[in-house]
Amino acid sequence: MTDPTTDPTTAALADGIARSLGTDNFLMREQLSADEAALLDRVRAFGELEILPVVNDYWERGEFPFELVAKLRDLDIVGDGMRGYGTVPMTAVGQGLVSYELGRLDGSIGTFLGVHVGLAMKSVYLLGTEQQRERWLPSMARLETIGAFALTEPEHGSDAVALETTARRDGENWVINGRKRWPGNAVWCDLIVVFARDVEDGRIKSFVVRRDDPGFHATKIDGKMALRMVQNADILLDDVRVSEDRRLAGCASFADVAKVLTGTRNMVAWASTGHAVAAYEIALTYARRRVQFGKPIAATQLIQAKLVEMLGEVTAMQLYCIRLGRLIDEGRMTDTMAALAKYFCSVKARHVCRLARDILGGNGITLEFHIMRHLCDMEALVTYEGTAEIQALIVGREVTGLGAFS
Known part of the structure; x- marks a missing residue:
């Protein structure tokens, strides 16, 4: 989807990035709508101006460039098939182009947004009630409330269906215990969608846990050689209590x-x-x-x-x-x-x-x-x-x- 008409000699080898070298060999840009093409160009221009100059330094240090979050907000790229709640209407191809272009620039920034939008927000959107969507999605769409997603456990990755984290009903609350591993954004997020097994009926339930909830502990995973800017975490849930209105009612399996x-x-x-x-x-x-x-x-x-x-x-x-x-x-x-x-x-x-x-x-x-x-x-x-x-x-x-x- 790169424009092949640009003279490749203008590419900046010192930065290691070729601006446009004919990588749209089957003229697929012609398959994009005007809005989709404009979205691609907007993300590309932003990335080459704001992301590329700083990404290697942050990647090498394994730190996240928090200053980019506010700048990403102005791009209007939070949508992913959701409608309303402050999200931006876009086609699946349009949202894909955002991931495509962020991947071309940097995997960590793309993963940050993918976790926040495609996992945390999508969980609330698909599994939550209307009241829950109204409660959390507008501020998440503005990138003011940052989300994470906790499914994988230390002993359960590919067989996540066998997860061992438990949730026990206690009056109007739920008590969650267990461990999670690898959630991106989890070290600094505002809320995290946690999946746990109901001890009463054995079914998988989903809960919105806040980072400041007592009993929630997130420890950054150090030593990663991939997606080094993403702040993945080991999570300990030690008698974390959440109210019933923080259980995403649409999740039962x-x-x-x-x-x-x-x-x-x-x-x-x-x-x-x-x-x-x-x-x-x-x-x-x-x-x-x-x-x-x-x-x-x-x-x-x-x-x-x-x-x-x-x-x-x-x-x-x-x-x-x-x-x-x-x-x-x-x-x-x-x-x-x-x-x-x-x-x-x-x-x-x-x-x-x-x-x-x-x-x-x-x-x-x-x-x-x-x-x-x-x-x-x-x-x-x-x-x-x-x-x-x-x-x-x-x-x-x-x-x-x-x-x-x-």
């Missing part, structure tokens, strides 16, 4: 949780495609300018073969994403479609980033050229919102009629 997760797989596919586009553009710019043995390395068969392979994968990912977005808007997307898109795009994007790192040689491992940041971040995208292996099993069950999860 894991099938209700899956309603939220299916949409996020679409966003991960888009974000992965953005990472791959960044890697391809950086590699192409570098190959055209890096001179070895008296000529640009782009003039060698080995490098051209890698670049063509990368472009082919990027183009396929773009096709996946645009088609899936249109199916969502038509109400025809299935869980299997979302799983296949997440599987294909995340696995292929990681491969494209690896090829780009090869093309850059030693420079490929430096933050100056951004490739290693994208490659490391892709290691997280392949895993979260359902690992590549779990997505393969979902699709495999559909095409064979046989489950192979154990």
